[in-house]
Amino acid sequence: MRYLKLISLFARASVQEETAYRANFAIGLLYSLLNLGTGVLGIFVLFGQVESVQGWSFASTLALLGVYLSVGAVRSLFIGPSLEALAGMDGDVWSGRLDFVLLRPVDTQFLASFRKWRIFSLFDLALGLGTLGVAVSRLGQTLSAARIAGFVIALAAAVAILYAILLAFTALVFWSPGVLFTWVFDGVFQMARYPLGLYPGWLRLLLTWVIPVGIITTVPAGMLSGASSPGALAGMVGLAVVLVGAASLLFRFGTRRYASASS
């Protein structure tokens, strides 16, 4: 309860901070629409040439794009900005301001994960969910309650996996400040725009087991199109639990290594 109150407090403070720069709002709107437009047109061009690729049709790939955009929106809503404030360029670890974070009487990982909000991303989330809606109507399948429930669970697990990966990358900063791990991850995460099946075998293994970015979008989208089995869903939920646990451990180890900055 106390944590929920804190979250709403953090969010409100962020809104106040953000609305001070109103011109950025229009620019953000433009970037969101560009992101959506290039994504949809990319799929449109591909499926203008071929009917389906490895069992993925236009509609199911569009559903996957919807998942990609939605999960990405949740990331930039709070996970991204919060962790960036910790480990990014001029972040708390670099400048030594983490002292003040560690001293607060709240769990450090909680504070590091929910501190900063970018409310504008709710618009991105709406675009992502809208894309999902259009894709589902194009799929032309009647969705049972069980499948919708499976999809929602898979989506939640997707967010959890993404959070765990980002937290782990953030924790690495305690060992090597200055190397921008999250930037590398951003590049790899773009690969989740397309289904795993569209990549060659070695890359598919890499994106499933080493940096499980592919699972984040492929399994939830497969729940909608019927390509994912219940086993895949169970595996994904298991992976999410394991990854969040492991990342939290790594983060705890990392904060112990932290030795403030200079002086």
Next chain:
Amino acid sequence: MTNQQMGKSRKPFVVGASAPFSALKRILRTSVNLRGGWALIRGTWASWLQYRSFFFILAFGWMIPPLIYLLVWATAAGGRAIGGMTRGEFVAYYLALILVNQITYSQTNWTVGDLIRYGQMNRLLMRPLHPLFDALSSELAGKVVYLAFDLPVVIVLALILRPEMHLTPGNVLAFLPALLLAWALRFFWGYWLALLAFWATRADALLAVQDSLVFLLAGQVAPVALLPGLLHSAAVALPFRYMVGFPVEILTGQVDPVGLALGFAVQLGWLALALGLSALMWRQGVRRYSAVGG
């Protein structure tokens, strides 16, 4: 001027020359502090490495989108041909595109806007040299660093993915001027957009729009020949294809002689417009420019 005066005026110079020498002596005298010296060397080296890794990470990020489409199209083609291109030809096309895209991408355009906004243009304006040269020099330096990352990666990818390429001397000969013009067009097109920062504070939004258009129309999302109807006509007419896709198509042998002549004509036309707009923006803009801060 008397000898004495000359001696006086030369004195600081003499001191200046001996300063590093005496510093060296001091270092030698206090050479006990080897640990400190080593730490300094290691620190400097690390900071260089860090900068290099920073640039490598940027280059990595720029490489990913074409790489994704390489893999997607190669998988889609499988054992057959799409729009006359086989799997191996898609691989060759996109590997060439990764390099051409990096060579023609001008990162400096983003910094030009910042220089104007934060008033750092002052420093450059004081020099007896057009600020354009500053942009051009960092442009060149950047290319070397980025290609040092891209080339090995592309070679490794070529070994794994087995591209299919039929290089002819004629294609290579036509490719080089097309590449140079593509770079010039992309640079000056971005330059005049960036110079809009003289009037609007957030002109870099236009650069983002430009990046999206390049992604769609310059042959990244698909080779221009595979774009559907309206997109294809837009790609052929607008400048973006001539910034990236056109040289790549020449190298991979997808352009016939008529298309080649026509392409060069369109490329030169857009370049002339970009140069004219850059000159105009600069002349008008620099008059409006009033420095920010000291």
